[in-house]
Amino acid sequence: xxxxxxxxxxxPLSALDKGVPAIETNLPLDAVGAQxxxxxxxxxxxxxxxxxxxxxxxxxxxxxxxxxxxxxxxxPHGKTTMSPGLFDLQLADGAWAITVSTPHQVQVVxxxxxxxxxxxxxxxxxxxxxxxxxxxxxxxxxEFFFLVDSVDNVKxxxxxxxxxxxxxxxxALVEIGYPGGRTGCRSVNEAIDLAHAIHETNGAIVLRxxxxxxxxxxxxxxAATLELVSAFLDSIVALARACDEERxxxxxxxxxxxxxxxxxxxxxxxxxxxxLTKQTIILVRSGCYITHDSVLYAKAVQALRERxxxxxxxxxxxxxxxxxxAYIQSRPEPExxxxxxxxxxxxxxxxxxxxxxxxxxVDMERPQPLSPDHRVTRLNDQHCHLEIPADSPLKVGDxxxxxVSHPCLTFDKWRVLHVVDHNYQITSSVRTYx
Amino acid sequence: xxxxxxxxxxxPLSALDKGVPAIETNLPLDAVGAQxxxxxxxxxxxxxxxxxxxxxxxxxxxxxxxxxxxxxxxxPHGKTTMSPGLFDLQLADGAWAITVSTPHQVQVVxxxxxxxxxxxxxxxxxxxxxxxxxxxxxxxxxEFFFLVDSVDNVKxxxxxxxxxxxxxxxxALVEIGYPGGRTGCRSVNEAIDLAHAIHETNGAIVLRxxxxxxxxxxxxxxAATLELVSAFLDSIVALARACDEERxxxxxxxxxxxxxxxxxxxxxxxxxxxxLTKQTIILVRSGCYITHDSVLYAKAVQALRERxxxxxxxxxxxxxxxxxxAYIQSRPEPExxxxxxxxxxxxxxxxxxxxxxxxxxVDMERPQPLSPDHRVTRLNDQHCHLEIPADSPLKVGDxxxxxVSHPCLTFDKWRVLHVVDHNYQITSSVRTYx
Numbered sequence: 001x002x003x004x005x006x007x008x009x010x011x012p013l014s015a016l017d018k019g020v021p022a023i024e025t026n027l028p029l030d031a032v033g034a035q036x037x038x039x040x041x042x043x044x045x046x047x048x049x050x051x052x053x054x055x056x057x058x059x060x061x062x063x064x065x066x067x068x069x070x071x072x073x074x075x076p077h078g079k080t081t082m083s084p085g086l087f088d089l090q091l092a093d094g095a096w097a098i099t100v101s102t103p104h105q106v107q108v109v110x111x112x113x114x115x116x117x118x119x120x121x122x123x124x125x126x127x128x129x130x131x132x133x134x135x136x137x138x139x140x141x142x143e144f145f146f147l148v149d150s151v152d153n154v155k156x157x158x159x160x161x162x163x164x165x166x167x168x169x170x171x172a173l174v175e176i177g178y179p180g181g182r183t184g185c186r187s188v189n190e191a192i193d194l195a196h197a198i199h200e201t202n203g204a205i206v207l208r209x210x211x212x213x214x215x216x217x218x219x220x221x222x223a224a225t226l227e228l229v230s231a232f233l234d235s236i237v238a239l240a241r242a243c244d245e246e247r248x249x250x251x252x253x254x255x256x257x258x259x260x261x262x263x264x265x266x267x268x269x270x271x272x273x274x275x276l277t278k279q280t281i282i283l284v285r286s287g288c289y290i291t292h293d294s295v296l297y298a299k300a301v302q303a304l305r306e307r308x309x310x311x312x313x314x315x316x317x318x319x320x321x322x323x324x325x326a327y328i329q330s331r332p333e334p335e336x337x338x339x340x341x342x343x344x345x346x347x348x349x350x351x352x353x354x355x356x357x358x359x360x361x362v363d364m365e366r367p368q369p370l371s372p373d374h375r376v377t378r379l380n381d382q383h384c385h386l387e388i389p390a391d392s393p394l395k396v397g398d399x400x401x402x403x404v405s406h407p408c409l410t411f412d413k414w415r416v417l418h419v420v421d422h423n424y425q426i427t428s429s430v431r432t433y434x
Numbered sequence: 435x436x437x438x439x440x441x442x443x444x445x446p447l448s449a450l451d452k453g454v455p456a457i458e459t460n461l462p463l464d465a466v467g468a469q470x471x472x473x474x475x476x477x478x479x480x481x482x483x484x485x486x487x488x489x490x491x492x493x494x495x496x497x498x499x500x501x502x503x504x505x506x507x508x509x510p511h512g513k514t515t516m517s518p519g520l521f522d523l524q525l526a527d528g529a530w531a532i533t534v535s536t537p538h539q540v541q542v543v544x545x546x547x548x549x550x551x552x553x554x555x556x557x558x559x560x561x562x563x564x565x566x567x568x569x570x571x572x573x574x575x576x577e578f579f580f581l582v583d584s585v586d587n588v589k590x591x592x593x594x595x596x597x598x599x600x601x602x603x604x605x606a607l608v609e610i611g612y613p614g615g616r617t618g619c620r621s622v623n624e625a626i627d628l629a630h631a632i633h634e635t636n637g638a639i640v641l642r643x644x645x646x647x648x649x650x651x652x653x654x655x656x657a658a659t660l661e662l663v664s665a666f667l668d669s670i671v672a673l674a675r676a677c678d679e680e681r682x683x684x685x686x687x688x689x690x691x692x693x694x695x696x697x698x699x700x701x702x703x704x705x706x707x708x709x710l711t712k713q714t715i716i717l718v719r720s721g722c723y724i725t726h727d728s729v730l731y732a733k734a735v736q737a738l739r740e741r742x743x744x745x746x747x748x749x750x751x752x753x754x755x756x757x758x759x760a761y762i763q764s765r766p767e768p769e770x771x772x773x774x775x776x777x778x779x780x781x782x783x784x785x786x787x788x789x790x791x792x793x794x795x796v797d798m799e800r801p802q803p804l805s806p807d808h809r810v811t812r813l814n815d816q817h818c819h820l821e822i823p824a825d826s827p828l829k830v831g832d833x834x835x836x837x838v839s840h841p842c843l844t845f846d847k848w849r850v851l852h853v854v855d856h857n858y859q860i861t862s863s864v865r866t867y868x
Contacts, residue, residue, distance in 0.1 A: 015545055016867050018538045022565045042560040045537045079816060101816040102774065103479045104452045111449055121816070124761040124774060124831060126476040126794065131456045149764050152830045182817055183764040183772050216814070327558040330583050330617040338617050340536065340558060344846050344868060360560065380650070381842050382513060382535040382555070383616055396586045397558060408815050412778050413846070413868075433450050434778060434847075 003092050005053065005419045006030065007084040009112060010431040017416040018345075019048035032418075032429045039325060039399075039424035040367070042360050046399065047326040047341040049410065049417045053427055055321035056086070056290060056419070060093040062315045063289050067094070069314075070268040070282075075099040075118045075257075077287025080408045083417070084112045085430030086290060097143075099285045103128030108433040110135055110142075118257070119146040120211070120285055122153055122175075122183060129160045137166055145255065147175040147211055149184050151197045158204035171208040172198055173255060176239050178232055184212060188239045195248040206250025209281075210240045214267065215259040222303045229263050233270035244276045253279045260284030262300035265308050287408065292318040294353045294403025322407055322417075323355065326384065328398045334390040339400055342382040347409035351376040352402040354386060359398050367401055367424075370394075376402075437526050439487065439853045440464065441518040443546060444865040451850040452779075453482035466852075466863045473759060473833075473858035474801070476794045480833065481760040481775040483844065483851045487861055489755035490520070490724060490853070494527040496749045497723050501528070503748075504702040504716075509533040509552045509691075511721025514842045517851070518546045519864030520724060531577075533719040537562030542867040544569055544576075552691070553580040554645070554719055556587055556609075556617060563594045571600055579689065581609040581645055583618050585631045592638035603637050607645040607689060610673050612666055618646060622673045629682040640684025643715075644674040648701065649693040656737045663697050667704035678710045687713045694718030696734035699742050721842065726752040728837025729784045756841055756851075757789065760818065762832045768824040773834055776816040781843035785810040786836040788820060793832050801835060801858075804828075810836075 012026035020027075021044060027035070037043035039050060067074055075097035076090045082105065087098055097116035098109050103125060109117055110131075123129055123146045135142050148154050154172070161170055176191045177184020185191035191210075198207045214232050219225040240256055243249060256271045264284060271282045288297050298320070305312035326341035339354075346352050354374045356367035374392060378385040384402075388394060404410040411417070412434040418426045446460035454461075455478060461469070471477035473484060501508055509531035510524045516539065521532055531550035532543050537559060543551055544565075557563055557580045569576050582588050588606070595604055610625045611618020619625035625644075632641045648666050653659040674690055677683060690705045698718060705716045722731050732754070739746035760775035773788075780786050788808045790801035808826060812819040818836075822828060838844040845851070846868040852860045 015541050018868060021561060022541050022544075045541065045561045045565075046559055047536075102481075104481075107449050107456050107479065110456075121774075122763045122830075124763045125480055127455060127479045131479075149766060150830045156831060177766060179767070181766075182814065182819070183766060186766055329556045329558045332583065332611060332615070332617060332620055333613070340555075343843060380616070385616070396556075396584045397590060409777060415849075415868075434452060434849075 003089060004428055005056065005085050005089055006428040006430060007088060007112070010085065013416060013429060018414065019044060019416055019418065021045060029429055033427050035426065037426040039420060039426070040358055040360060044418070047324055047345045049322065049324050049414045050420045050424065051291065051417050052321045052323070053419045053421055055292070055319040056089065058316065059290050059292055059318050059321060060089055062318055063286070064093045065315045066264065071272065072268045072282040072284050075283055075285050076290065077101070077120065077285045078109060079105060080287030081290065081411045082108065082432045082434050083411070083430045087114065090290060096283065099287070103131065107131060115141055116143040117145070118283070118285065119144070120213070122147055122149060123157060124153065129157055133161055133164045133166050136168060136170070137164065145171050145173060145208055147183070148172045148194060148198065149175045149177070151194060154194065154197050154201065154205060158201035161204045169203050169206040169250065171251070172205050173209040173211040173257065174198070174207065174239065176210065176212045176235055182213070182216060188235055188242060191239050192242050192246065195243050199248050203250070207243060207248050208251055209255030209257065210236055210243065211257045212236045213259045214263055215261055222306060226266065226307065229266055230270065233258060233267060237270060237274045240274050240276060244278065249278060253281060255281045255283050257283040257285060259286070261286040261288050261297065262303070265304065265311050289318060291322040291407045292320045293322065293405060293407050294320045294355070295350045295405035320403055322404050322410060323401045324352070324404060324410065325399055325401050328394050328396055328400060331395055335388055337386040337388050337392070337394050339384040339386060340382070341384050341402065343379050344381055345413050346379070346402060347404050347406035348379045349409065350405035351379070352404055354400050355403045356401045357394060357398055370400070437523060438862055439490065439519050439523055440862040440864060441522060441546070444519065447850060447863060452848065453478060453850055453852065455479060463863055467861050469860065471860040473854060473860070474792055474794060478852070481758055481779045483756065483758050483848045484854045484858065485725065485851050486755045486757070487853045487855055489726070489753040490523065492750065493724050493726055493752050493755060494523055496752055497720070498527045499749045500698060505706065506702045506716040506718050509717055509719050510724065511535070511554065511719045512543060513539060514721030515724065515845045516542065516866045516868050517845070517864045521548065524724060530717065533721070537565065541565060549575055550577040551579070552717070552719065553578070554647070556581055556583060557591060558587065563591055567595055567598045567600050570602060570604070571598065579605050579607060579642060581617070582606045582628060582632065583609045583611070585628060588628065588631050588635065588639060592635035595638045603640040603684065605642040605685070606632055606639050607643040607691065608632070608641065608673065610644065610646045610669055616647070616650065622669055622676060625673050626676050626680065629677050633682050637684070641677060641682050642685055643689030643691065644670055644677065645691040646670045647693045648697060649695055656740060660700065660741065663700055664704065667692060667701060671704060671708045674708050674710060678712065683712060687715060689715045689717050691717040691719065693720070695720040695722050695731065696737070699738065699745050723752060725756040725841045726754045727756065727839060727841050728754045728787045728789070729839035754837055756838050756844060757835045758786070758838060758844065759833055759835050762828050762830055762834060765828065765830055769822055771820040771822050771826070771828050773818040773820060774816070775818050775836065777813050778815055779847050780813070780836060781838055781840035782813045783843065784839035785813070786838055788834050789837045790835040791828060791832055804834070
């Protein structure tokens with residue numbers, strides 16, 4: 001039986017949710033498909049965010065095949081979608097854990113019952129530390145991994161664990177960064193000192209591995225970026241080996257983890273070459289593969305194609321699954337149209353792409369592509385400015401489907417997204433928890 | 435009795451809400467104050483968004499006094515906060531209606547029972563039009579105003595009203611814009627033609643007034659901006675007079691409306707000079723005054739002060755009410771700190787301002803100001819990069835309070851915001867509906 005992309009703990013749909021019709025009474029998620037709502041029949045208020053089901057399933061399978069080929073494991077970054085309905089699809093396709101970024105996200109995934117959680121960040125703040133310790137005490141099958149990059153933080157967490165009389169160790173990875181970067185120790189030596197500080201907590205915290213995030217490195221061109229990424233991954237490996245030599249790991253299995261969304265291939269190759277004396281899990285944390293996108297990660301795949309065409313196009317490549325639809329609400333000048341979506345509906349680090357259009361009520365069979373001279377020039381909070389050719393077909397009341405530039409910053413603008421089939425009929429809905 | 439800033443229809447707090455502790459069972463909103471949670475005692479997970487109660491009340495009173503002085507009415511833009519708890523404060527202080535921007539927002543404010551709604555936008559899409567018509571049919575005391583800028587849209591709405599046999603007219607304002615702008619007719623003549631098209635719906639839609647939005651006009655400097663705004667407001671007045679002369683209004687009272695957040699004084703003065711033959715309501719729609727901010731509207735008040743110091747500082751001026759708090763999670767380099775908040779927590783058209791810091795657990799009495807050489811240089815999705823002096827006191831685990839650059843795009847990142855007293859003790863919480 002096909003897995004339905006939905007989560008049984010999600011609250012029913014409500015008219016208070018953006019993208020949900022003005023239903024009189026709340027609608028349980030498992031009753032959504034039976035409504036047979038169709039986007040193109042105007043059954044939904046716009047703007048609305050939709051996930052193309054065939055693309056989601058394809059991308060999930062693509063990652064499964066890729067990981068099987070490369071021998072790595074995946075803890076998909078939950079911060080991308082914060083959607084348990086999608087987490088379950090990812091786990092069904094073999095994900096090893098769910099990665100999150102913040103204490104709030106830890107709280108959410110625990111409430112949904114996920115048992116293996118990777119916090120790709122420092123664990124900071126009394127409330128957050130207490131919550132993790134109490135969950136570890138309460139549930140023996142809960143596995144929790146987190147990053148450290150400062151002795152102060154190691155001491156604070158170890159003290160809290162001792163104060164709470166926690167009967168098992170917390171499991172940390174030392175984070176290595178790079179000068180000018182974000183979090184993480186700035187050198188292998190600094191990171192080794194920190195690993196020693198973990199060792200000195202006498203089992204309150206154990207060292208489970210080494211981590212770095214390569215995703216923000218940027219050189220002058222693709223080749224320069226690749227060089228920076230390679231060198232950084234080398235530093236993760238060097239640190240991992242040093243900790244191995246100094247016998248600082250507190251477990252039989254060591255986790256080596258990097259981001260992996262844009263550089264899957266290099267990450268798996270480099271970290272896979274560490275050759276430690278312990279069993280090693282190569283853990284990538286890509287979050288965006290599940291929906292892919294039309295700009296940011298589309299460029300990343302293009303760069304991957306340049307260096308590794310076989311991989312980029314293996315299993316048909318990734319497909320953009322996420323679209324936001326809006327009406328044309330004004331065409332005030334021949335070369336200008338205003339659509340009813342804005343910064344509150346779609347990511348805007350780069351402008352979204354106007355992909356297709358559809359005129360409801362006139363027997364148009366399918367959405368039609370928009371020529372590339374339809375360009376988003378500006379987003380306000382609730383409006384989208386489109387530069388269009390004077391002979392564009394678009395008029396007030398037409399629907400436009402937009403591709404997104406960045407899934408993470410689009411998902412967080414929606415509490416409900418609808419999963420659609422190839423005819424844009426809603427098959428299920430998922431909630432998000434940002 | 436003091437009005438509690440909260441709404442009885444808001445769902446209880448849940449551990450799934452960002453900024454809410456890992457409570458085992460959901461907490462009704464009217465029980466929040468009794469918890470005596472204190473931000474500075476680390477009773478809340480960070481990041482968290484807080485509203486300073488004394489500033490909210492002060493700003494609400496400031497607007498009340500200002501409107502009383504100028505003779506205008508206020509339909510505060512609900513899209514800023516989308517928070518019924520705050521709408522009720524605004525209405526308690528004399529707001530005439532709630533303004534919204536999208537069909538979803540109409541749906542939300544109707545669900546909360548607000549009776550006079552101003553849609554400062556075109557009403558587009560079959561579902562949205564049907565919803566408004568059915569609400570007007572169902573509830574004789576529901577008053578709904580909306581904008582039109584195209585004949586196509588007028589015809590679509592009139593047809594839907596006739597098809598539904600609606601027994602009372604829809605009430606539209608013609609929107610006038612300007613070349614290169616957003617929505618709205620591009621000239622007075624075009625707008626008059628549209629007013630005639632409304633007249634020709636034979637009462638399906640009546641013309642209730644004239645509207646324009648001056649808030650996006652921008653000249654080379656403050657004086658040039660003011661000139662553009664003045665000229666644009668003149669075009670609203672010219673259109674209002676032309677519709678009066680041609681007897682196109684379908685009611686005894688005419689509404690003249692503009693945005694009014696940055697140019698309250700000019701809007702009230704200009705629109706107040708229209709001298710129509712009908713009774714006239716000058717309606718401003720400022721949304722941001724209720725929280726004010728630390729950057730965008732702080733600059734607008736500075737510009738107001740230059741042209742009208744008495745008004746800018748009347749009744750003590752506006753006070754920034756909205757702060758987002760986060761921990762320092764890493765201090766990886768002497769002149770760099772990383773805080774645990776990002777693009778998902780705070781607006782980023784302009785960078786937020788690091789205002790104050792606090793070290794929990796060391797008997798520090800109050801948050802202390804941060805020197806201006808603490809600067810936010812970059813936000814990622816979940817991280818904030820701070821450039822700081824090497825001798826900055828900040829270390830891992832310290833709390834920092836950030837001022838926001840734009841309230842609208844900060845509110846939409848929170849489902850729950852907490853109202854705090856002058857000691858940062860939580861007195862109540864409000865929900866948002868984006």
